Amino acid sequence: MVIASPENAVSPMDLRHLRYFIAVAEEGNIGRAAARMNISQPPLTRQIQQLEAELGVTLFTRTPRGMELTEAGVLFLEEARNIRSVVEQATERTQRAGQGKLGRLDVAIFGSGILDIIPKLLLAYKGRYPDVKIVLHTMHKGEQIEALRQRRISVGFNRILQPTPDITAELVTTEELLLAVNARHPLAQIEVVPFALLADHPLVLFPTGTRPSFIDTAIGLCRSAGFIPKVSQEVGDAVTAVALVASGFGLCLVPESATVLALPGVVYRPLRGVPEPSRVDLSCIYRSDNKSPILEGFLEEVRAFRATAMAPA
Amino acid sequence: MVIASPENAVSPMDLRHLRYFIAVAEEGNIGRAAARMNISQPPLTRQIQQLEAELGVTLFTRTPRGMELTEAGVLFLEEARNIRSVVEQATERTQRAGQGKLGRLDVAIFGSGILDIIPKLLLAYKGRYPDVKIVLHTMHKGEQIEALRQRRISVGFNRILQPTPDITAELVTTEELLLAVNARHPLAQIEVVPFALLADHPLVLFPTGTRPSFIDTAIGLCRSAGFIPKVSQEVGDAVTAVALVASGFGLCLVPESATVLALPGVVYRPLRGVPEPSRVDLSCIYRSDNKSPILEGFLEEVRAFRATAMAPA
DNA sequence: CGATCACCATACCTTAGAAGTATCGCATGG
DNA sequence: CCATGCGATACTTCTAAGGTATGGTGATCG
Structure with a gap:
């Protein structure tokens, strides 16, 4: 007696099935689809059969001239293409986030820094990383350090600083x-x-x-x-x-x-x-254990800014 | 010298990676996630490493207390959950389509049939299959047969019919x-x-x-x-x-x-x-090579209707 | 009308890679 | 300082994807 498992799916669907399905649907023919996928015909036949078994739905009617989508198959083709593009976008967005190009940067600012230098710096950064959302928080130094420790901000600006092991300070300009x-x-x-x-x-x-x-x-x-x-x-x-x-x-x-x-x-x-x-110095402070690629990109911009701002001086 | 392939992805991402990733992200711990996935810890470690390599992005920071999502990881978790639900919905919709519960039924009607019987029948069908969109087309018999041959409609209603091999007729009521x-x-x-x-x-x-x-x-x-x-x-x-x-x-x-x-x-x-x-008969006609589960469901409804409509007669 | 063609399906073999077992390294905390 | 908990690594096992050869079946054409 076979024990009824909650999910009778022998092999769960994965993205390969979808790629193969799309190829077969578009070529209307397993042979050509197999060539396109750089595999031979029999495995592709099997993958399609597996997919149909997994879904419990016939996706193609087999004709002497090839594979023709059923109504359910037409619907699934749409869905499969949609899934493909969702996956592609997810991949791309994640990669951009990993490169510090997408995300959010919480920045603490203070009174006189905001008058001239910080806006210029933020503008330059925004030009290079347009998809990072900058959120400004006005905070005094003590609050900034507290907020860094709690990860409520990623970077703060200040003038006078004494170094601590967990907070790194970096000169912006004098x-x-x-x-x-x-x-x-x-x-x-x-x-x-x-x-x-x-x-x-x-x-x-x-x-x-x-x-x-x-x-x-x-x-x-x-x-x-x-x-x-x-x-x-x-x-x-x-x-x-x-x-x-x-x-x-x-x-x-x-x-x-x-x-x-x-x-x-x-x-x-x-x-x-x-x-x-x-x-008098203007510095920025951030966690010494920083791993954020967004902050990394921001610090690069700070260094570039320092180089140009202090060269003419 | 290694030949530069257009896609350096050693093993393309698949849904397994996403399932594992979600489990690890939610458990914050590879061991517990492995238990949840009914596999042992090492393969899960490797799958996560593969996923990160494939994306080129570090998704977790490894701490002595477990796995902590990076910013990119947080984003990818959202994306992965989204992909999971898109896939689930696609599966479910396709299954429903395969069972004739979702889709579209093009029906040809004619003058006097539409007065009483066809509306009752369509109403009964719509009650059982609410997600099938019924599209009505008014056509004479000749047009109906032509439209069936061209697959522009799935079923037509008419009174007088002489059978042909490719078109099957079925009595609805007299x-x-x-x-x-x-x-x-x-x-x-x-x-x-x-x-x-x-x-x-x-x-x-x-x-x-x-x-x-x-x-x-x-x-x-x-x-x-x-x-x-x-x-x-x-x-x-x-x-x-x-x-x-x-x-x-x-x-x-x-x-x-x-x-x-x-x-x-x-x-x-x-x-x-x-x-x-x-x-005088009222019949419906459809392609003899019908494979559509939607039409199948409709014909079941027709038969049920005939049974109830002709029993009292 | 039969040979041929163009398909998909099946049987059987090969191999890549996913999963399992055992163990290591490392930081944390009594 | 050792016990604990966690991820990483090395090596083995086995599942399942992929390949080769071949069968089966309608459609086409001389």
Whole structure:
């Protein structure tokens, strides 16, 4: 007595069956189809018989002139072609995803970086990888690191960083420091402002938030120059700081990319005699165990950007 | 030197790869996935490696705790599940088509058949095979046979038929002959009309078109009864004939199903003393070499219909 | 009207490759 | 530091795909 198995399929259908079926259906003839498939006729006959047995459906009527599709066969031909194209598309999409050309990149950004450099970088990346969807998240440094650990983002941008074993940082570019000053302020009359003069004027500092950050760089520079800066106000981000400068709230040290902020009444002046380090970095951070080809492609773009951005400097 | 083949795929992907991949992705672990697939662990390891090699994409990151999908792997899992369901649906649809449950049935109909019997039959069929799309074509007998030969229709309905080797006819039902007569006509006063009385009144005959047909049956009956019918008019179909009767154009012999035509002023009277054959057949015709499971299902329905329709008679 | 042709089907053999067994390597955790 | 759990590898076994030869059967043509 034969035990009734839930599925009596001796050999489950696979894509070979479909390829062979399509060939036979299109050629209308097993012999020609076999030639097209680079096999001999008998195995093809058997594969078609197997397919019919597996489906429990007669797909062809055998005539002296060849194989003619039944109604069910006509339907199955459509289905088989559809399956073939679905498989092809799945393959291609997966390959593109594996090459970092398709998918999603979650990027954390912050205040002043977003003013000029990050948009340029993202634009360049998007040009090369148009099918990667970039999702931006505004986060402070602490949040960025947390989000990287939780894999909620793939890469973050920041200025000041201390390396950790699980998070790798990579320089994007460095920027000159400039003085943002109200046009009616006395220092606005000087074309190149000596750094030491800042000792006499209150500064707007930013950002408040996770330390250390740009604010510590600014304070450190003042200390190196031998003075303690007078703080007129601490604010959250560069845009707010420059806005305060525009309304006469004092002076502000900014990275040069902040000059895209053309607020009325604000002028930017280069500094002279700035203590080392006189420049400020913009870096990106990502998981050291990164395996994502999408991030890999993005980092390549970052390196290319750094090469072009820092060569003319 | 190795010859560069157009497709470097050593072993093309097949559905087994997808089944295994889905199992591993869902279990997160080759061992459990192997158990689920009723195979041992090593072959599964190899199949996954093959799939990755074939795609050229790493689908899993191997961790000490198991297999974790990469981004490309996540995408491919979606794709694989989609392919699986497309294949399942294709299989099911094809099987249904093979059982005559899915597809299309082209049916040729004619004038008086469509009045009552054919609609009932089609309705019964549609109840049992809801996914077969019935397409109706109005055709005379000659056209029907031509269309059957060209496979433009699968089945046709008609009354008079002479068998041919390639076209099989099958009785659907037989109907009593009735007299359609205007209510103001003298014969309308008689409850059961003796057939011989028709000799004195002009008849509307139908259809014009391919002979022999119902018109020849009617004329034959009159001859058998010993008179030549006076013809008031020949028309194309039963509806027109009865319409003429309604407007006082004469009498008309109709199959009993024509009584659904309740035109004002028309009454139907049974006949008495009708020469043999006193009944008229409704048959369907189809190709003798029929292989279509859809038509097979339809013919079953026809036979069931005949059994119920002729039992009470 | 019979030989031939063009098909598909079957029988039997060969071989590729999928599955099984045993074992290794490696990281993790008591 | 050893036990555990996991994937990878080496080697064997066996299923089933592919090949060769041949049969069977309608259609075609001299």
